[in-house]
Each structure stands twice: as C-alpha cells, then as structure tokens.
Amino acid sequence: MRHGSIPGARGRVLPLTLLGDPVLRTPCEEITEFGPQLARLVEDMFSTMYAARGVGLAANQVGKSLRVFVYDCPDDDERRHVGHVVNPRLVEAGGVVLRGPEGCLSLPGLEAGTERYDEVVVEGVTLDGAPVRVRGSGWFARCLQHECDHLDGGLYVDRVVGWRRRKVMWQVGRAAWAR
Numbered sequence: 001m002r003h004g005s006i007p008g009a010r011g012r013v014l015p016l017t018l019l020g021d022p023v024l025r026t027p028c029e030e031i032t033e034f035g036p037q038l039a040r041l042v043e044d045m046f047s048t049m050y051a052a053r054g055v056g057l058a059a060n061q062v063g064k065s066l067r068v069f070v071y072d073c074p075d076d077d078e079r080r081h082v083g084h085v086v087n088p089r090l091v092e093a094g095g096v097v098l099r100g101p102e103g104c105l106s107l108p109g110l111e112a113g114t115e116r117y118d119e120v121v122v123e124g125v126t127l128d129g130a131p132v133r134v135r136g137s138g139w140f141a142r143c144l145q146h147e148c149d150h151l152d153g154g155l156y157v158d159r160v161v162g163w164r165r166r167k168v169m170w171q172v173g174r175a176a177w178a179r
C-alpha cells in the first residue's frame with residue numbers, strides 16, 4: 001500500500017467490537033486529518049481484517065468512530081479488489097437486487113440472506129486525500145454496501161426481513177459473545 005509494502009504486513013491486530021457495543025450503532029465522524037495516525041489506523045485495520053479472515057472492515061469495528069473502511073474482496077468473476085476508502089459515499093446503486101448470504105466480523109459465526117444491489121459505485125478519498133472512485137459488482141458490491149452501512153451505524157441484520165431476521169436474531173440471543 002505504501003512504498004510497495006503489503007497492506008497489513010506491519011500493522012497491529014486490534015480487538016474487534018461486537019454487536020452490543022454502542023460504537024457500532026453510532027454514525028462515524030468525517031475524517032479531516034490526513035497524517036501518520038490515519039495511515040497507521042488503515043494499516044492496523046488491514047492486519048485485523050486478515051487475522052479475522054474477513055473481506056472488509058470498518059473503523060468502528062475496531063472501536064474508532066471514523067469514516068474509513070478497508071477491503072480485500074473478490075467479485076463474482078474472481079477478480080480481487082484490495083483497498084481503502086476514507087469518507088466514502090455510496091453514489092450509485094443499481095442493477096438487480098439480490099439476496100445472498102452475508103456475515104459480519106462483529107456478529108461472529110452468523111450469516112443471513114440479505115438483499116443488496118448488484119452494482120454500486122463508492123466515492124471518497126485515499127489516505128493522502130486523493131479522490132478515489134471504486135466500482136463494484138456482485139460479492140464486492142455487497143461488501144462495499146456492508147461497509148458503508150457500518151459507517152452510518154448500520155448492520156446487515158437491519159436489512160434482513162421476515163423469518164430470516166427472526167432466525168438470525170434468535171441466534172444472536174444464543175451466541176456466547178452476545179450479552
């Protein structure tokens with residue numbers, strides 16, 4: 001990511017916040033300071049995401065209420081997408097709406113069928129404040145929508161409806177990590 005290094009190679013693995021922690025339900029703050037602290041946070045978020053075998057991670061999942069997420073996620077054509085977006089905005093969402101299995105590192109061990117757009121575009125900036133535009137489809141589009149939701153204080157289970165929602169919330173109630 002920086003100086004050709006592998007993202008997360010020099011980061012620290014941070015503790016993950018779990019459902020029930022208010023930071024996950026609080027809209028994150030716009031980032032205004034672009035310095036070494038932000039670079040360090042992004043590096044730590046990559047390390048944490050890889051350690052947990054996730055495909056995306058938002059800053060409030062490591063307890064920082066800041067608008068940034070990282071990802072390393074394939075799309076449906078097996079193309080790998082690796083990056084980060086600071087102050088992301090979901091500027092386009094279209095294509096068909098597909099329900100597919102979705103999980104979250106903040107609700108470990110659970111997943112539920114969740115409806116998402118198949119094509120999205122996210123705009124924001126990089127660590128250095130340079131504009132970035134990320135287009136995603138399929139599984140990667142799902143990931144981008146999931147991470148944008150996190151930064152607004154949302155969770156995928158908010159979008160799960162009917163018996164699927166009842167089932168996943170019952171599982172949350174039974175989960176060892178839930179209080």
Ligand code: ZN
Nearest residue numbers: 103104105106
């Ligand atoms: Zn998540």
